[in-house]
Amino acid sequence: MTLTITSHLGLASPPDGALDVLTDAFAEPPYGYDRARFERRLEQWSSYAEVPGFRTVTAHRDGQLVGIAWGWNSGVGSCAGLPGYRELYTRLEAKPWGSELRGVEVVELGVARSERGTGVGRQLLDRLVSGGPGWLIAYAEAPAAQWYAQRGWRRLGPLEGEPPLLVFAAPE
Numbered sequence: 001m002t003l004t005i006t007s008h009l010g011l012a013s014p015p016d017g018a019l020d021v022l023t024d025a026f027a028e029p030p031y032g033y034d035r036a037r038f039e040r041r042l043e044q045w046s047s048y049a050e051v052p053g054f055r056t057v058t059a060h061r062d063g064q065l066v067g068i069a070w071g072w073n074s075g076v077g078s079c080a081g082l083p084g085y086r087e088l089y090t091r092l093e094a095k096p097w098g099s100e101l102r103g104v105e106v107v108e109l110g111v112a113r114s115e116r117g118t119g120v121g122r123q124l125l126d127r128l129v130s131g132g133p134g135w136l137i138a139y140a141e142a143p144a145a146q147w148y149a150q151r152g153w154r155r156l157g158p159l160e161g162e163p164p165l166l167v168f169a170a171p172e
Contacts (some may be wrong), residue, residue: 001062005123008056012049014042015026015058017065030141030163041108044083048072048107051079054102057127059111067111069124071104071134079105088120092167097156100169103133109144122151134170139163 008015019038026033046053049072053073059066072079079085099126106128111121114118128134139157149155152171159165 003066003118003123004060005127006058006060007127008058010049010054011056012046014045015056015065015068018042018068021065021068021112022108022110025106028113030139039132047082051082053104055128057124059115059124061115067109067120067124068116069106069109069110069128071106071128071136073104091159091161095157095159095167097167100156101135101167103135103170104129106134106136109136119146125151129170132170133172136168136170137165140166 019035019042020039022041023033025036026038048070050070054070055072056068056070058068079089094102106125108126109121109128112122135156136148136153138148140158141164145168148168153168154171156167156169159167
């Protein structure tokens with residue numbers, strides 16, 4: 001079984017299978033997201049593609065999408081025009097560590113449950129950030145938060161609200 005990791009700059013539309021992978025990856029608690037949530041999210045793809053530095057990394061096993069990650073070279077605030085981001089970035093900028101949020105913002109990382117523990121997520125994350133500065137937000141109670149810390153991502157602090165969130169910076 002062959003795994004192929006591919007980077008895409010400015011991908012104009014979501015790759016085939018993205019909806020299925022994201023729905024599968026985020027179906028369990030603490031997320032509990034349904035298919036409709038990701039249908040709405042992927043409808044915004046053309047807006048994401050317009051953000052400077054927008055990039056996507058995909059993982060295919062034997063031709064089938066099994067993982068996807070995307071982000072952009074934003075720094076805090078440069079994407080504040082996207083739906084939902086203005087309020088989020090305002091909250092982030094007010095934090096004492098807000099100035100540390102630079103480089104690639106990891107907006108989404110999803111791996112099919114059948115591929116967990118195989119290294120797909122690590123490869124997607126590493127390729128998306130490519131060794132440079134980066135940051136992300138994770139659910140505090142999600143297994144992913146512990147996974148990021150184990151990978152050397154530095155916990156900057158909490159982001160208050162419901163659900164509780166944590167902000168991480170890429171290893172230096």
